[in-house]
Amino acid sequence: MKKFIITSIGLVYLFIFGIAQAGTGAARDYISIVGSSTVYPFATVVAESFGKKNRFKTPKIESTGSGGGHKLFGAGIGIEHPDITNSSARITKNQLKKDFKNGVKEVVEVKIGYDGIVVANSRQARVFRLTKKDLFLALAKQVPVVGDQGVLKPNHYETWKQINPSLPDTPIEVFGPPPTSGTRDTFMELAMEGGANAFKWIAKLKKSDQKRYKVICHTMREDGVYIEAGENDNLIVDKLSKAPEALGILGYSFLDQNTDKIQGAFIDGVQPTFQAISDGTYPVSRPLYFYIKKAHVDNIPGMREYLAEFTSEMAWGDEGYLTTKGLIPMPLEERQHYRKVVQELIPLTLDDLN
Numbered sequence: 001m002k003k004f005i006i007t008s009i010g011l012v013y014l015f016i017f018g019i020a021q022a023g024t025g026a027a028r029d030y031i032s033i034v035g036s037s038t039v040y041p042f043a044t045v046v047a048e049s050f051g052k053k054n055r056f057k058t059p060k061i062e063s064t065g066s067g068g069g070h071k072l073f074g075a076g077i078g079i080e081h082p083d084i085t086n087s088s089a090r091i092t093k094n095q096l097k098k099d100f101k102n103g104v105k106e107v108v109e110v111k112i113g114y115d116g117i118v119v120a121n122s123r124q125a126r127v128f129r130l131t132k133k134d135l136f137l138a139l140a141k142q143v144p145v146v147g148d149q150g151v152l153k154p155n156h157y158e159t160w161k162q163i164n165p166s167l168p169d170t171p172i173e174v175f176g177p178p179p180t181s182g183t184r185d186t187f188m189e190l191a192m193e194g195g196a197n198a199f200k201w202i203a204k205l206k207k208s209d210q211k212r213y214k215v216i217c218h219t220m221r222e223d224g225v226y227i228e229a230g231e232n233d234n235l236i237v238d239k240l241s242k243a244p245e246a247l248g249i250l251g252y253s254f255l256d257q258n259t260d261k262i263q264g265a266f267i268d269g270v271q272p273t274f275q276a277i278s279d280g281t282y283p284v285s286r287p288l289y290f291y292i293k294k295a296h297v298d299n300i301p302g303m304r305e306y307l308a309e310f311t312s313e314m315a316w317g318d319e320g321y322l323t324t325k326g327l328i329p330m331p332l333e334e335r336q337h338y339r340k341v342v343q344e345l346i347p348l349t350l351d352d353l354n
Helices: 001-026 041-051 066-073 093-101 132-139 182-195 200-208 210-218 233-242 252-256 274-278 304-311 319-323 332-344
Strands: 033-036 084-087 107-124 142-144 151-153 173-177 226-228 247-251 262-264 283-295
Touching: 033 041, 033 066, 041 252, 041 304, 041 319, 066 084, 066 182, 066 283, 107 182, 107 233, 107 252, 107 274, 107 304, 107 332, 132 182, 173 233, 182 200, 182 210, 182 247, 182 283, 200 210, 233 247, 233 252, 233 262, 247 252, 252 262, 283 304, 304 332
Parallel strands: 033 084, 173 226, 173 247
Antiparallel strands: 084 283, 107 247, 107 262, 107 283, 142 151
């Protein structure tokens, strides 16, 4: 009976892939990867190393943003759908439920390391020393009325000095990621919520009125002060180098690769450095992931080999080549755990996301 079940499952996968191949005329002979712009540089380096070592084609990687990647990845099984999606935020229970509904029943989660979200500016300007409260007051669509608890008004701050006398008297102008970006999701959770919590009455809403709390913390200004600059953080680096008074929100790896052009602001007294993100003292840091479609692993050439390359000590280890690109390695025990997850292709469950 067990053999019959395993054989049946295998035939279902072959049938699905057969239909997909019949629709497109040919099987896909390369790995298709979508998702996070933050994870994109790391995945690209791994793909290039994989391509040089193996007989397989170098994977095709698209920077679609974490949200866009999950949507494409979870749309179904078959060669017209991506095999892997990179993500700078953990998959949500609702996203996984949608995957299941679309027939993507086995999704394998792999944490690859850590990254910080930095607020950067041009090296031609002074280094900013910001608090999470400063960031909330600068970027939220509505801000608290001083001395009147429970009341909000449209954000009226025009300069940094109006928010905090220690900051420069320059216009607030911030380039950042769009709503589809995992970087933006994490920035909202760690920086904007953290800043809003400086107001006790807002902090209490997290338990008493979570819907209002989310609206207050997660709604950015729409008056031109916050400028969505797309999914590619390199575009933000380019804009900052041309606009010395502006700030930008981007992943630490992009700061690490462009220290000749930009510098990172102190957040709550901590500068974004490899060590500060690694030891958890930098307050705006997050884990990075990619997600594997298990049904594709033995149907798309080279997937097992690509996964083995990414999870090798040579790539993501303490002295691996990904550290030179700004990835903060996980502790050895965590790396061993996720390497086992990859080797055994252990699927994620809804209970794992509680």
